[in-house]
Amino acid sequence: MRSSDSWQIPPEFQPDPRSLDYNLDIALSSIVSLRATIPADAFTAESLGTERLGQGVVIRDDGLVLTIGYLITEAEQVWLTAANGRAVAGHVLAYDYTSGFGLVQALAPLGVPAMLMGNSGKLKPGTKVVIGGAGGPTRSIAAQVVARQEFAGYWEYLLDDAIFTAPAHPHWGGAPLIGPHGDLLGIGSLQLQHQAPGGDILPLNMIVPIDPLKPILDDLLTIGRVAGPVRPWLGLYTSEDANDRVIVIGLAGDGPARRAGLKADDAIRAVAGNPIKSVAGFYRAMWALGEAGVDIPLTLDREGDVFDVKVTSADRARFLKAAPLH
Structure with a gap:
């Protein structure tokens, strides 16, 4: 930022x-x-x-x-x-x-x-940590782990065991989470607003734990990427509404979802005939169908009109500019 x-x-x-x-x-x-x-x-x-x-x-x-x-x-x-x-x-x-x-x-x-990488799997709620900032102690914050839980990002992204810390670092992007022994336990990704008991809004940082980096x-x-099959990507942004419906809130460029005719405010009711009630469930159902290029059958609800559509998935990387050589 x-x-x-x-x-x-x-x-x-x-x-x-x-x-x-x-x-x-x-x-x-x-x-x-x-x-x-x-x-x-x-x-x-x-x-x-x-x-x-x-x-x-x-x-x-x-x-x-x-x-x-x-x-x-x-x-x-x-x-x-x-x-x-x-x-x-x-x-x-x-x-x-x-x-x-x-x-x-x-x-x-x-x-x-x-900085040496530590073991983020051992990091528990209540642990005191430091979210570091470039520029030294005056740009770093003493924080505490407040939760370890699943995180589903609207951009087709899912972490099984994300780290959440408070108070939030105001410049979180790429900031390291430093553990009690001075080792690297995660990398800052987002700031989120959490409604605490009593109605107060508590800003949190979402941290990507370091352990998943080690095997890849x-x-x-x-x-330049993880070897093996690539997950299918649709190029849509999703959220959950108060009725546990997965709603399309946007489309990424000229991606597969736009090409298939999906629109903002479409509700995704099912994947391959299986009902879904969460963004995380939507991702898992989609990814279970195969690798990039597989057809993803969706059941949509558009202003009360329920219909099926197949979206031919893609490899997200093919839509992005490659890094220049040095």
Whole structure:
């Protein structure tokens, strides 16, 4: 997200180095700010913008940076700035749509240490953590894990065990979740509004846990994506209404759903004849039918008119601009 150079976290929410079992300054020095430029004709330019700002964290001594993938998808230029002030160009290596992780290789030494990956599976609600920010303690926030649960994103994205933290970091995109031992346990993805008991609105950060990266990292580094079948993608945005209906709230460019004639406000009642009542259930039913290219039979309700339609799914990556070679 956009930010000025002068922002900082209020002092009362900043982490206290004296309360930690690791060197906070060393841990935070692994974080870099990230700026990506995207062509105006890119598939994601309208929805995500042509200039994207966020953060990343160095995870290998050779300058491999982990961030959240939406910051770098279709980027033609990426710049990384370390805490020591050094700014270097980066090359986009991969964006894994299933996990949401993105990888960038610094094209010159950053001169900062790598942060070790920890075990996010052991992270429980109530654990005190730090959501780090590029720029040191004044741009980092002392937080707490408030939940571990499923998260269904409107853009055909599903995490089985997302991490939710509070208070929310205002510049969450790509921000690392640092565990009690100073290790990397997740990457910031979103800020969400949660209605607490009593009606108060509590901003939360949704964090992608680090464990799913470990078995796919070699594939991402060698071929730029996870080896094996690709999930079918329809190019639609969905939400649930008060009646447990899955509603189309938008369409992604000239994707499969638009080509098949789907429209905003269509209610998706069934996939291959099986009723659905949640966005997560819709995704699982769709993905269970096969890999990208498979026909997805949908039953739609459009203003009371119920009908069936087949959508020929696609590989999402085929609609996106590839990273330029360096």
